[in-house]
Structures are given as structure tokens and as C-alpha cells.
Amino acid sequence: MILSDQDIFQKIIKEDIKIEPFDKNNIHPASYIFTLGNNLLKPLQTKVIDIKNNQIPEYKKISLDEIGYGLEPGELVLGQTLEKLTLPRDVAMIIEGRSTLARMGIEIIQESSFIEPDHSNSIITLEIINNSQSPIILYPGMECAKGIFIKLTSEYSGDFSSSTYTTQTEVEGPKFE
Numbered sequence: 001m002i003l004s005d006q007d008i009f010q011k012i013i014k015e016d017i018k019i020e021p022f023d024k025n026n027i028h029p030a031s032y033i034f035t036l037g038n039n040l041l042k043p044l045q046t047k048v049i050d051i052k053n054n055q056i057p058e059y060k061k062i063s064l065d066e067i068g069y070g071l072e073p074g075e076l077v078l079g080q081t082l083e084k085l086t087l088p089r090d091v092a093m094i095i096e097g098r099s100t101l102a103r104m105g106i107e108i109i110q111e112s113s114f115i116e117p118d119h120s121n122s123i124i125t126l127e128i129i130n131n132s133q134s135p136i137i138l139y140p141g142m143e144c145a146k147g148i149f150i151k152l153t154s155e156y157s158g159d160f161s162s163s164t165y166t167t168q169t170e171v172e173g174p175k176f177e
Contacts (some may be wrong), residue, residue, distance in 0.1 A: 003091075003149040005029050017149065018121070031146040034081040037062045037123060038140045039171050041078040042065070059173050068137040070086070071106075071130040079108075079126040080171035082141060087119040088148045089155040090166035095124055101144060105132025108145050115147070117156055122168045 003011070005027045011017040019032065026033040041059040049056060059078070062069055071077060087093060093115040097108030126145060127168035132134050 001118040001132050001151045002030055003151060005114050008032055008149055008150075010014050011088075011149075011167050016088045017091060018084075021082070027145075031148050033098070033145055034083050034124065034145045036064070036126070036138060036140055036142045036144045036173075037080040037082040038137070040064060040069060040128075041171050041173060044078065045171075048064055056132075056173060058076065064138065064171050066139070068139040069174075071128065071138055072135050073130050073133055076127065076129045077138075078171050078173065079128045079138070079144075079169075080123040081126065081145065082123075084116070084123055085119055085147070086121050089114065089117050090152045092150045092152060093119070094150065095140065095145050096148065097145055097155055098143060098175075104136060105130060105134075106136055117152065123170060125171050152176040 008017065008026070008027055012019065012022060026035075043057040043059055043064055046055075046057045052083070062077070069077075072115075088138040094113050095109055095115060096113060097106065101108060107129045108126050110129065112125070112127065115124065124145075124147075128144075129137070
């Protein structure tokens, strides 16, 4: 079951779902709008990326300010939501890019769109790519993604709270554990 605006607001009031900072104006009919945080990671050029042998690129950290960051055509950066999210054991979330940005050529999520239950006071990593023919300026605080909350039919069993990315406080590159 997908949560409606009323369901989302009630779960936030009861603190079943926590979004910090929270803005009531960001609740839409069946989603919540997330904004871009202040940190980006830009993968640096490398000879080869070899996942099997844990050869991954190094990243340059970029701090966003009011000037923004010019994302070049074809360029990928990792971003993060300004908001930290906490989910209970019976709610998951799908995060998607906003249609307005997609129409300009900005892709916000490449593949990792599913946020598991028990996500705990953590930012959400955004895989941002410019698919347009022109540079696009990214600004901190810009509305960039929407979260669609899904009520599970029951709480999940087991412990997922210590998973690889469930407690990130800032954007990170990939981890192979």
C-alpha cells in the first residue's frame, strides 16, 4: 500500500517516519519532496574500475554554496539529500527523480531507488547525471527527488539496521563488504 499525504503526515506526527529537517509544504498527494544537500562527490578519472578486485575510483568532495555547481553534459556526481530519514520496520520507500528535472536532462537516481525499512537517521545518496547537451547548475536546497512510502503487510524479520548504507551522515562512495 502506498501512503497518501494524510498517511505520511500522521506517521511523521507519531514519529513513525522521521524526516529532518521536515517541511509540511513538501508533502504531495502520495509522496514527499526531498532537497539537495550541501555535499557532492565527483569520481576522479581512473584507468579501470574493477569491482571484483575492489578497484574503485577516488572521489573529490565538493561543497555546494549559493553559487552552485555546474554539472557538465555526461558528468556523474554523487549527491545527498539535505534531509535525514528514519523509517520504521514496516515502511519502505522508493525515491525517484522529479519530472521537472528529468525534462531538463537531469537524472537523480541511477539504480538504487529502494530504501529498506529501518533506515536510521541517514541521508539518501543520489546518483546525479546530466543527460542534456548543456551544463546544468545544481544548488543546495533545490527540490530534487520524491519519496514514495510503502506500507509493508507486516514488519520484516531479522536485523537490517546495520546494513552498508542505512546510517550514512554524508554522501559516500561504494563499499564492498
